[in-house]
Amino acid sequence: xxxxxxxxxxxxxxxxxxxxxxxxxxxxxxxxxxxxxxxxxxxxxxxxxxxxxxxxxxxxxxxxxxxxxxxxxxxxxxxxxxxxxxxxxxxxxxxxxxxxxxxxxxxxxxxxxxxxxxxxxxxxxxxxxxxxxxxxxxxxxxxxxxxxxxxxxxxxxxxxxxxxxxxxxxxxxxxxxxxxxxxxxxxxxxxxxxxxxxxxxxxxxxxxxxxxxxxxxxxxxxxxxxxxxxxxxxxxxxxxxxxxxxxxxxxxxxxxxxxxxxxxxxxxxxxxxxxxxxxxxxxxxxxxxxxxxxxxxxxxxxxxxxxxxxxxxxxxxxxxxxxxxxxxxxxxxxxxxxxxxxxxxxxxxxxxxxxxxxxxxxxxxxxxxxx
Amino acid sequence: xxxxxxxxxxxxxxxxxxxxxxxxxxxxxxxxxxxxxxxxxxxxxxxxxxxxxxxxxxxxxxxxxxxxxxxxxxxxxxxxxxxxxxxxxxxxxxxxxxxxxxxxxxxxxxxxxxxxxxxxxxxxxxxxxxxxxxxxxxxxxxxxxxxxxxxxxxxxxxxxxxxxxxxxxxxxxxxxxxxxxxxxxxxxxxxxxxxxxxxxxxxxxxxxxxxxxxxxxxxxxxxxxxxxxxxxxxxxxxxxxxxxxxxxxxxxxxxxxxxxxxxxxxxxxxxxxxxxxxxxxxxxxxxxxxxxxxxxxxxxxxxxxxxxxxxxxxxxxxxxxxxxxxxxxxxxxxxxxxxxxxxxxxxxxxxxxxxxxxxxxxxxxxxxxxx
Numbered sequence: 001x002x003x004x005x006x007x008x009x010x011x012x013x014x015x016x017x018x019x020x021x022x023x024x025x026x027x028x029x030x031x032x033x034x035x036x037x038x039x040x041x042x043x044x045x046x047x048x049x050x051x052x053x054x055x056x057x058x059x060x061x062x063x064x065x066x067x068x069x070x071x072x073x074x075x076x077x078x079x080x081x082x083x084x085x086x087x088x089x090x091x092x093x094x095x096x097x098x099x100x101x102x103x104x105x106x107x108x109x110x111x112x113x114x115x116x117x118x119x120x121x122x123x124x125x126x127x128x129x130x131x132x133x134x135x136x137x138x139x140x141x142x143x144x145x146x147x148x149x150x151x152x153x154x155x156x157x158x159x160x161x162x163x164x165x166x167x168x169x170x171x172x173x174x175x176x177x178x179x180x181x182x183x184x185x186x187x188x189x190x191x192x193x194x195x196x197x198x199x200x201x202x203x204x205x206x207x208x209x210x211x212x213x214x215x216x217x218x219x220x221x222x223x224x225x226x227x228x229x230x231x232x233x234x235x236x237x238x239x240x241x242x243x244x245x246x247x248x249x250x251x252x253x254x255x256x257x258x259x260x261x262x263x264x265x266x267x268x269x270x271x272x273x274x275x276x277x278x279x280x281x282x283x284x285x286x287x288x289x290x291x292x293x294x295x296x297x298x299x300x301x302x303x304x305x306x307x308x309x310x311x312x313x314x315x316x317x318x319x320x321x322x323x324x325x326x327x328x329x330x331x332x333x334x335x336x337x338x339x340x341x342x343x344x345x346x347x348x349x350x351x352x353x354x355x356x357x358x359x360x361x362x363x364x365x366x367x368x369x370x371x
Numbered sequence: 372x373x374x375x376x377x378x379x380x381x382x383x384x385x386x387x388x389x390x391x392x393x394x395x396x397x398x399x400x401x402x403x404x405x406x407x408x409x410x411x412x413x414x415x416x417x418x419x420x421x422x423x424x425x426x427x428x429x430x431x432x433x434x435x436x437x438x439x440x441x442x443x444x445x446x447x448x449x450x451x452x453x454x455x456x457x458x459x460x461x462x463x464x465x466x467x468x469x470x471x472x473x474x475x476x477x478x479x480x481x482x483x484x485x486x487x488x489x490x491x492x493x494x495x496x497x498x499x500x501x502x503x504x505x506x507x508x509x510x511x512x513x514x515x516x517x518x519x520x521x522x523x524x525x526x527x528x529x530x531x532x533x534x535x536x537x538x539x540x541x542x543x544x545x546x547x548x549x550x551x552x553x554x555x556x557x558x559x560x561x562x563x564x565x566x567x568x569x570x571x572x573x574x575x576x577x578x579x580x581x582x583x584x585x586x587x588x589x590x591x592x593x594x595x596x597x598x599x600x601x602x603x604x605x606x607x608x609x610x611x612x613x614x615x616x617x618x619x620x621x622x623x624x625x626x627x628x629x630x631x632x633x634x635x636x637x638x639x640x641x642x643x644x645x646x647x648x649x650x651x652x653x654x655x656x657x658x659x660x661x662x663x664x665x666x667x668x669x670x671x672x673x674x675x676x677x678x679x680x681x682x683x684x685x686x687x688x689x690x691x692x693x694x695x696x697x698x699x700x701x702x703x704x705x706x707x708x709x710x711x712x713x714x715x716x717x718x719x720x721x722x723x724x725x726x727x728x729x730x731x732x733x734x735x736x737x738x739x740x741x742x
Contacts, residue, residue, distance in 0.1 A: 083684075
């Protein structure tokens with residue numbers, strides 16, 4: 001089946017929207033946050049724990065899975081869902097972003113990208129066709145087109161050439177695609193240039209994908225610039241298709257993206273900072289190793305009812321981090337993911353009740369955001 | 372309440388016995404294996420997961436908890452049970468074994484042991500009174516007397532002097548004990564000398580503890596010597612009290628100890644080797660990183676129905692270990708603990724049916740033990 005986006009409601013106050021995304025492995029409520037399971041596991045979590053906290057869809061990283069254990073092995077295991085014991089939807093990225101991030105280790109041509117593995121230095125080549133072949137083998141519900149993501153800042157000429165290549169690559173991805181139980185999302189580029197975003201949207205939407213990502217954001221630009229690009233880019237996208245903002249996971253970014261019409265987002269932030277002992281809470285971040293939490297026998301977040309907050313104290317979690325115990329990062333990971341998934345659920349409720357802007361103000365004030 | 376051992380049945384074939392241990396936090400079926408939660412957590416596990424696999428009692432380590440987070444903090448948190456969110460029985464060791472293991476970092480006198488922390492080199496002193504004070508604060512159901520554990524080998528004269536000191540220390544422990552909701556187990560020493568074991572049993576049982584450990588074993592001596600010491604020491608112990616063998620957790624040691632009349636055992640072995648990627652299975656050990664498991668999409672142990680074996684393949688778990696993913700060691704830890712707890716349940720059933728020796732033969736053959 002093909003992914004289908006169903007628009008349920010548009011906010012009367014902003015561009016936020018409520019919807020459902022129909023996928024081969026089930027229906028997802030949007031706007032949604034997607035936990036990242038880079039190497040066929042969301043770090044420190046079981047699939048059951050992910051479901052318990054309300055995860056509806058997770059991400060897999062094509063670049064990492066291609067290198068280890070290899071997409072052929074995952075195919076022999078029956079696909080990524082079966083390999084990792086996750087029966088809900090999966091989205092895979094194209095591998096492009098990771099490959100471009102290798103810097104000196106990669107060489108981009110029209111054909112694709114030659115690169116050296118960050119693990120053992122071995123030579124590899126990923127083209128649009130190869131990216132789709134890998135994603136077909138992984139069997140994700142949503143595959144992403146192989147695009148070129150320009151850095152920030154990048155000059156106009158570079159960005160224009162790059163977005164046009166991204167269009168040619170998107171066509172090649174479509175032509176190479178063979179998995180009928182998987183859909184490809186296109187990716188719009190164009191950097192921080194409005195007319196180039198227009199050009200990219202026009203070219204990519206002509207290829208008629210069931211969903212579109214706004215690419216090239218959250219790559220180091222100031223938040224205001226990201227918001228500005230979203231302000232003019234998202235409204236150019238067709239209303240009857242899902243809109244995905246890649247690499248965004250802090251509460252403010254999620255609010256601002258949803259307010260500008262984004263339906264899906266993902267980020268390693270909640271799981272990564274959890275493993276460093278930082279918790280997202282309704283009153284801002286808690287750095288659990290701080291001495292002031294030593295004798296604090298209250299929960300991480302006093303307003304949270306996740307497994308961690310129902311059963312453990314700050315003092316205990318601090319002890320686990322100070323002694324490098326695995327349970328510590330398990331507990332903060334559960335909490336941080338729950339916090340964001342719960343936030344998105346509240347955001348969906350607020351859209352339904354036409355009070356998203358009010359909810360945002362309440363949240364920002366309590367969290368300690370100054371704007 | 373005081374710990375009470377209830378003898379249910381004695382085997383007709385050997386010295387094995389079936390019993391129940393009544394503790395302030397519930398009743399335990401014996402013979403039992405106790406998972407080790409050194410620093411107020413059984414590594415990589417939640418309390419719920421421990422219960423799911425059938426854990427009835429766990430261990431805490433006095434030395435480690437004294438250093439981090441400190442017994443005073445745990446007392447302020449409401450005791451070890453509350454601190455770590457475990458509402459079933461807990462046994463704490465005396466800290467003695469860990470302190471003696473510090474080698475050059477410690478100095479033993481009649482008063483107690485002066486030592487330097489393995490973490491920061493700071494100076495500390497643990498006496499029988501201090502060990503009991505710490506264990507009182509932790510609030511374990513079963514506290515262990517502070518004993519001196521001679522190394523193997525040790526000469527007769529040293530062992531005799533040492534066991535006599537252990538007796539004097541056991542009296543001091545009893546005198547210092549103030550927690551009415553906790554019981555102390557005595558520890559019998561005497562090394563590998565039958566007459567010294569007799570002397571120690573006589574002296575320690577005169578103090579009338581509700582349970583006794585056979586100390587000074589599993590310290591590097593050959594298995595045959597351990598079995599021989601158990602052969603003559605266990606029958607000297609009173610039948611109406613629990614008998615505990617410390618630091619034993621391989622399937623053969625558990626079988627042989629139970630056959631000689633032991634009721635309780637603990638060891639870090641199942642959890643430690645799990646984190647290195649070694650699984651205990653009904654057909655022997657599986658070292659999951661081996662290349663031969665790469666494409667093996669069957670379960671770790673084909674006869675096991677634990678969470679890990681019901682849901683994951685060897686190929687997937689191997690991938691998790693090769694990529695250092697936390698879920699890997701979670702899955703092997705669950706499996707290894709389940710394997711031993713399930714083994715003990717089968718052992719209890721076999722005692723009930725008077726077929727323990729037959730069950731042992733079947734198990735050894737399949738597991739690949741040669742004797």
